[in-house]
Amino acid sequence: MINVAVIGCGYWGSKHVRVFHELPQARLAAVADPSEARRAHVERTYPATPTVADYHDVLRDAAIQGVVIATPVSTHYQLAREALLAGKDVLVEKPLTDNAAEARELCLLADRLGRVLMVGHTFMYNPAVEYLKNLVSSGALGAIFYADAARLNLGLFQRDTNVIWDLAPHDLSILLYVLGAEPEAIRARGVSHIGARRQIDVASLDLAFPGGMVGNIRVSWLDPCKVRSVTIVGSNKMAVFNDVASDEKVRVYDRGVDLPHQTDSFGDFHLSYRHGDVTLPHIPAAEPLAVECAHFVECIRERKTPRSDGWSGHQVVQLLEAAHVSLARDGASVPCIPSPEESNITLHPAARGRETSSRDADRILVEAALD
Numbered sequence: 466m467i468n469v470a471v472i473g474c475g476y477w478g479s480k481h482v483r484v485f486h487e488l489p490q491a492r493l494a495a496v497a498d499p500s501e502a503r504r505a506h507v508e509r510t511y512p513a514t515p516t517v518a519d520y521h522d523v524l525r526d527a528a529i530q531g532v533v534i535a536t537p538v539s540t541h542y543q544l545a546r547e548a549l550l551a552g553k554d555v556l557v558e559k560p561l562t563d564n565a566a567e568a569r570e571l572c573l574l575a576d577r578l579g580r581v582l583m584v585g586h587t588f589m590y591n592p593a594v595e596y597l598k599n600l601v602s603s604g605a606l607g608a609i610f611y612a613d614a615a616r617l618n619l620g621l622f623q624r625d626t627n628v629i630w631d632l633a634p635h636d637l638s639i640l641l642y643v644l645g646a647e648p649e650a651i652r653a654r655g656v657s658h659i660g661a662r663r664q665i666d667v668a669s670l671d672l673a674f675p676g677g678m679v680g681n682i683r684v685s686w687l688d689p690c691k692v693r694s695v696t697i698v699g700s701n702k703m704a705v706f707n708d709v710a711s712d713e714k715v716r717v718y719d720r721g722v723d724l725p726h727q728t729d730s731f732g733d734f735h736l737s738y739r740h741g742d743v744t745l746p747h748i749p750a751a752e753p754l755a756v757e758c759a760h761f762v763e764c765i766r767e768r769k770t771p772r773s774d775g776w777s778g779h780q781v782v783q784l785l786e787a788a789h790v791s792l793a794r795d796g797a798s799v800p801c802i803p804s805p806e807e808s809n810i811t812l813h814p815a816a817r818g819r820e821t822s823s824r825d826a827d828r829i830l831v832e833a834a835l836d
């Protein structure tokens with residue numbers, strides 16, 4: 466039995482608490498949250514689970530092997546670093562950190578200490594996303610032309626982040642996983658319509674992959690309809706994952722446009738449009754978060770590298786930073802790995818005010834721990 470503690474029991478952390486409580490191969494050993502109300506909620510729902518206000522109590526408990534960090538993103542780096550240094554295997558909610566330099570440090574630290582570092586890219590554990598990935602990798606869709614992901618809703622506006630850092634990590638992790646490719650360049654556009662803090666609330670990202678494949682991501686806190694969809698268009702077939710559908714979430718369309726075998730000067734006018742069958746594959750239902758948490762426990766027990774390891778979290782944070790460079794350049798195409806000089810404009814909104822000296826101090830402490 467693997468003992469796991471959850472640090473941060475707000476909206477999403479409380480789902481981790483429920484899942485770990487139900488997972489047969491793990492024991493929910495503690496929940497840490499400074500909020501008395503949040504602790505009281507856990508105590509009422511799970512009277513046998515100890516709660517603590519100070520996460521240091523969890524880190525000091527030698528019986529606890531795995532720690533889930535489900536706190537606001539600005540705290541992820543500090544908490545994850547302390548947990549790794551305390552000898553814990555760590556699952557950090559998305560995004561891994563609010564800047565790529567600190568994400569990289571966590572990955573190096575976990576590698577050097579031989580600890581599991583996993584990021585909560587929940588959609589990589591969604592059976593429908595897994596199905597899409599298999600469709601792409603098996604060649605069933607043919608050559609992939611483009612992928613389009615949309616994550617739109619009215620709210621929830623967040624205080625300490627913008628819509629790109631809040632929602633796009635999901636779609637970036639989906640596209641990277643499903644397409645099995647790394648983008649070379651990114652363009653981003655975003656607008657802030659609401660709120661005194663002027664956080665971007667509507668945005669679109671365009672990813673350029675090798676070979677001309679394109680990825681589009683649209684995210685919005687300001688849309689009348691809840692949309693959660695991923696469309697993959699290939700030369701043979703097309704597939705749509707509609708996550709708000711109650712069932713039949715994936716549809717595979719045998720549709721496309723074929724070039725005539727013999728083209729003449731008017732060849733373009735003789736394209737043939739294929740309207741074949743629409744297949745509704747049976748995809749066994751499973752709660753993605755439960756699959757993710759079971760995978761974390763398996764990685765702890767078997768010392769395996771997680772499907773969504775720290776480096777995949779680092780890659781997503783790097784893309785979020787590159788998106789901010791593009792935003793600052795009015796949507797220009799920028800390389801997916803921004804230069805260090807650009808880091809001042811690439812930081813997550815919550816990280817911008819932080820002292821550089823405290824980051825340097827953290828780095829020196831990590832280095833010292835590794836020596």
Ligand SMILES: NC(=O)c1ccc[n+]([C@@H]2O[C@H](COP(=O)([O-])OP(=O)(O)OC[C@H]3O[C@@H](n4cnc5c(N)ncnc54)[C@H](O)[C@@H]3O)[C@@H](O)[C@H]2O)c1
Nearest residue numbers: 473474475476477478497498499500535536538558559587
């Ligand atoms: N994977 C997903 O689908 C998904 C969905 C929603 C949120 N999230 C992520 O989960 C994380 C938390 O988001 P949320 O919406 O639950 O936020 P939230 O504000 O509802 O909850 C955060 C909780 O962390 C607690 N907290 C703050 N500092 C703490 C500390 N030092 N020690 C212990 N607890 C502390 C707060 O008291 C609060 O209860 C974020 O990283 C977010 O991006 C992931």
